Structures are given as C-alpha cells and as structure tokens.
Amino acid sequence: MAHWLDGVIKEKRQWTERLFSLRIAAPLPxxxxxxxxxxxxxxxxxxxxxxxxxxxxxHEPLxxxxxxxxxxxxxxxRLARLEPGDPIKVIDKAAGLLTINEIPDVDHLWMLATGTGIGPFLSALKTDEPWQRFKKIVLGYSVRQTRELSYMDTIAALQAARQDRMVFVPFVTRETPAGAIHARITSAIESGLLEARAGIALGQDSSHVxxxxxxxxITEVSDLLAARGMRRHRRREPGHITTEKYH
Ligand SMILES: Cc1cc2nc3c(=O)[nH]c(=O)nc-3n(C[C@H](O)[C@H](O)[C@H](O)COP(=O)(O)OP(=O)(O)OC[C@H]3O[C@@H](n4cnc5c(N)ncnc54)[C@H](O)[C@@H]3O)c2cc1C
Incomplete structure (x- = not known):
C-alpha cells in the first residue's frame, strides 16, 4: 500500500503569472x-x-x-502560493508508463508535448538511456505564447550536449517568433512542416511517438498517425504511440 511522505519545498520558480516549478525534498525511494x-x-x-x-x-536529489x-x-x-520551507505531501510510489524502457527499438524517438507536458520528457532526456537507444530524438514543445516556453535553459544544455542527435522544435500558436513553428502540432504533421524541421520522416518503420x-x-495526433499505419503501443501488442493525458 502506498504511504504519504512528508516533503518540504526547497525552491520555487515562477515562469509566468500562471506557470510554476517547485523543487521538493522528500524521501521518495x-x-x-x-x-x-x-x-x-x-x-x-x-x-x-x-x-x-x-x-x-x-539521479537529481530534489x-x-x-x-x-x-x-x-x-x-x-494553493500550490502556486507555496514558498520554500512549506510542507507538502508526496506519495511514496511513482507510477506511469511514459518511460523509455517501455519504448520498442526504433531509430527515431519523437517526444511531443503541450504546455506542462514537457516535464516528463526533460526528465528522460537528462538520463543516458534515450541517447544510448535512439539515433535521433525530436523534442516538440507547443505553447500559446513565447514566454510560456519554460525550461529553455535546460533544453539548450541538452542540445549542446547532444548536438545533431537532438532536434528541438518549439511551436508557438498565438505569436510568430523567429525559429518557432506558428501552428499546432497537428497542422505541422499534416503539412509536413514538422518532418521538414526535424530532417527525418515520421513513419512506422523508423519512429516511435x-x-x-x-x-x-493527443487524440488528434494519434488519429493523424493512424493514417500512417501507426497505432497505440501496448506491452502485449507493440505499436508506435505512447501517451499520457493530463486533462
Ligand atoms: C498522470 C497525470 C500526470 C499529470 N502531470 C501534470 C503535470 O506534471 N503538470 C500539470 O500541470 N498537470 C499535471 N496533471 C494534471 C494535474 O493532476 C491536475 O489535474 C492539474 O494540475 C489541475 O489541478 P487542480 O486540482 O487545480 O484542478 P482539477 O480538479 O484537477 O482540474 C479542474 C479541471 O481543469 C482541467 N485541467 C486540469 N489540468 C489542466 C490544465 N493544465 N489546463 C487546463 N485545464 C486543466 C481538469 O480536466 C478539470 O476539468 C497530470 C494529470 C495526470 C492524469
């Protein structure tokens, strides 16, 4: 049975009036x-x-x-009002299958996130496993406004370390900043823009998404990929798409 651990807020980072990160000390096993x-x-x-x-x-302590x-x-x-020193509870068991060890062997891994969905991808990209397993990794990150592109420092460090093995593709839907795709992820897949930016094809022979x-x-992209013969990945029935819906 899972138990609640006593944690404490150690650091708080506010990115915009609505976006926050909290670093927590808690004895998660x-x-x-x-x-x-x-x-x-x-x-x-x-x-x-x-x-x-x-x-x-x-491997990171907080x-x-x-x-x-x-x-x-x-x-x-309430979370947004917390400050360093405040208590918070954390369950003692992590869960979820959005992990690299669940992904079948392929050449190219596509990680596509909206908003705060970037978080688990950054966690994985900071480990060695994806870099040992895939030739190229595309990280797509969709937000409405440029200032909502949090963690750009982390992403820049990852890119510097992995050079041409990592392609970062920001999507900004309500502004037109240089370097970002001004469209939703779905439109950029349909138009071929995402593949053009990545420099590789998105298909069932070579890719996992x-x-x-x-x-x-997630539903719209999965439908688009189904038209390319790509289907939901399950342990018993290997496929090409792994998802985690936040809301
Ligand atoms: C497996 C899993 C992992 C998650 N990880 C994260 C994470 O890392 N970061 C994160 O911000 N959220 C994450 N979420 C969502 C999170 O659990 C909460 O639902 C969210 O933070 C809102 O909490 P709340 O109590 O304020 O409102 P809730 O009562 O949870 O939600 C109120 C309503 O808002 C909707 N909603 C929830 N999140 C959003 C959102 N971001 N934008 C718009 N509507 C939303 C809900 O569907 C619901 O209709 C995750 C959800 C799941 C299922």
Missing amino acids: GFTAGQFVRIALDIDGEQVDRPYSLVNAP LEVYFDIVPGGPLTP MLCGNSAM
Whole structure:
C-alpha cells in the first residue's frame, strides 16, 4: 500500500503569472524518468491530491514538478502560493508508463508535448538511456505564447550536449517568433512542416511517438498517425504511440 511522505519545498520558480516549478525534498525511494507522483496539501482540513510528472531525473536529489494554475481548480492555486520551507505531501510510489524502457527499438524517438507536458520528457532526456537507444530524438514543445516556453535553459544544455542527435522544435500558436513553428502540432504533421524541421520522416518503420499534455492534442495526433499505419503501443501488442493525458 502506498504511504504519504512528508516533503518540504526547497525552491520555487515562477515562469509566468500562471506557470510554476517547485523543487521538493522528500524521501521518495526511486522512480523511472518519465513517471509521475501524487502530491497533496491539506486544504480546509481535507487532503487534496493530484498526479504530477517529475521533471527531475532520478539521479537529481530534489523532486521537481511543473504546473500551471487552473483557475477554480482545488489544488493548483494553493500550490502556486507555496514558498520554500512549506510542507507538502508526496506519495511514496511513482507510477506511469511514459518511460523509455517501455519504448520498442526504433531509430527515431519523437517526444511531443503541450504546455506542462514537457516535464516528463526533460526528465528522460537528462538520463543516458534515450541517447544510448535512439539515433535521433525530436523534442516538440507547443505553447500559446513565447514566454510560456519554460525550461529553455535546460533544453539548450541538452542540445549542446547532444548536438545533431537532438532536434528541438518549439511551436508557438498565438505569436510568430523567429525559429518557432506558428501552428499546432497537428497542422505541422499534416503539412509536413514538422518532418521538414526535424530532417527525418515520421513513419512506422523508423519512429516511435510519445505524446504528453492535453487530451485534444493527443487524440488528434494519434488519429493523424493512424493514417500512417501507426497505432497505440501496448506491452502485449507493440505499436508506435505512447501517451499520457493530463486533462
Ligand atoms: C498522470 C497525470 C500526470 C499529470 N502531470 C501534470 C503535470 O506534471 N503538470 C500539470 O500541470 N498537470 C499535471 N496533471 C494534471 C494535474 O493532476 C491536475 O489535474 C492539474 O494540475 C489541475 O489541478 P487542480 O486540482 O487545480 O484542478 P482539477 O480538479 O484537477 O482540474 C479542474 C479541471 O481543469 C482541467 N485541467 C486540469 N489540468 C489542466 C490544465 N493544465 N489546463 C487546463 N485545464 C486543466 C481538469 O480536466 C478539470 O476539468 C497530470 C494529470 C495526470 C492524469
């Protein structure tokens, strides 16, 4: 049975008025990069908990979560008010299958995220495993406005370390900054723009696609990929698409 661990906030980073990261000290026994934990606060005498992906790699000492305030949501407005030194509860067992060890052997790994869905991909990319297994990794990160592209420092460090093995493709849907695709992930797949930017083909022979974030993107991209003969990956029935829906 899972138990709640006593954690404490060590660091807080505010990216925009709605986007935050918290670094937490808690004695989590271990996890696989890409997994999530449940975190909880006591609110008006009741414990409220939600799942959050870990952004840190397993070898990094502090747990890190990245979230946005959902107006009217029970937990996120409270999470955003936490400061270093405040207590927080963390469940003692991480879960989830958005992990590299679940991905079949292929040449190219595509990690496509909307918003805070970038978190589990950064955790995995900070480990050696994906770089030992795939020839090229494409990280697609879709936001509405440029300033919502959090963790650009981490992404730049990953790119510097991996050079031409990693292609980073930012998508900014409501602005037109240089270097970003001004379209949704779905449109960029349909038009061939994503493959042109990545310099490789997105197809069932060579690719596995990991999708994380909002469910509309995940459903629409999965449908588009189905037209290319790509299907949901299951342990018993290997496929080409692995997903985690946040909402
Ligand atoms: C496996 C898993 C991992 C998750 N990891 C993360 C994570 O790393 N970071 C993160 O920010 N969220 C993550 N979520 C969502 C998170 O658990 C909460 O639902 C979210 O933070 C809102 O919490 P809340 O209590 O304020 O509102 P909730 O009561 O959870 O949600 C209120 C309503 O808002 C919707 N909603 C939830 N999240 C969003 C959002 N981001 N934007 C718009 N609507 C939303 C819900 O579907 C619901 O209808 C994850 C969810 C799952 C299932």
